[in-house]
Amino acid sequence: MSENAVRRLIAMFEAISAAVEAEKDHLSELDGAIGDADHGTTMSLGFLAVKAELAKIDVDRVQPSDVMATAAGAFLNAVGASTGPLYATAFRRAAQALAGASELNLATAAAMIDAIGSGICERGKGQRGDKTMLDAWLPAADAAAAALADKKTSAEFWSDVVAAADAGANATRSMVAAKGRAARVRERSLGHVDPGAASAVLVIRAMAATIDS
Template sequence: MSDNAARRLSRMFYRISIAIEAGKDHLSDLDGAIGDADHGITMSLGFMAVNAELAKLNLDNTLPSEVFAVAASAFLDAVGASTGPLYASAFRRAAQALKKDECLSPADQAAIVEAMTTGIKERGKGQRGDKTMLDAWVPATEAAVNARARAAGGPEMWNSILEAAEAGANSTRSMVAARGRAARLGERSLGHMDPGAASAVIILRAMKDTFDEGEREKSGPR
């Protein structure tokens, strides 16, 4: 199972990279309104580096937790900006969470989302309402935890995760930034979506698509 799980996570990171690359210009435009206009480029470089390192692995002999550990190191090496340490911490936390099971059940998928959010919070010392990526990640985690508590199936859980993340990202338009470069703008940051929250939605959507695909493969043709 862990062999299949490692390959699925590798496909997940590939999907994330493709999606981030496709949205790179939009993310940088969002960042241009309240930051340095480089968020899309930074995220694209980070995930391209992750995929380059994962391509070197023998996934038949790699544990899922190791995939996240490799992703953490690769992202941090490629991205020196604040986003690098944040996502490196997220991936390290996910690796630790998976070591308990090395499986990708819906409960484990919820644990990945929860662990990634914990890593970002610990590293960035932020919270929901600061107009950061946490405004997408925190509600996504709440949805994941609630879905796990009611033993929801994977597709139902991911629908609720993505819906919560999208709503959270959209809510940043009405926030004044309290952290990051955007905080320097004060009231002028109003009306703009946080680019980190926007990229978090892209990441979570790619995760959803990967895990939904896994569910369809398990159920087979109808």
């Protein structure tokens, strides 16, 4: 079972990397309006590094938590900007959430999403409404917990999670940035979707496509 879960997590990161690569220019354009116009490049470098490092893994000898821990180290080594430590902490927390798990089900998926959001909160000292990636991750975590409690099907679970993340990201358009580089432009950030939230949706969509069972 753990081998299958490991393969699915590796496939998840491959899908994330492909999704980010396809939208890299768009993410940088979003960032150009309120930041340094490098978010797409940063995310691309991070997930390409994760993909390369995971390709070296012996799937017969590792657990799902090891995949997340490897992703954390690879992302941090590749990305020196603030996004690097944020996602590295997120993936480390996800590794802790998956400790002892040998399969991927809705419960472990919900725990992983919650851990990622919590890790980003912890590292960035942010909250919902700051106009950051948390505005996608935290609603996604809430939706995952609610769908799990309501005993929804896998398809319903992931549909709710993606919809919540997408709505959260879109809501950043009406926010004034309180954290990150965008906070330097304050009111000028109004009317723009936060690039971190936009890329978070890409990540969550790729998770849904590969973990859904």
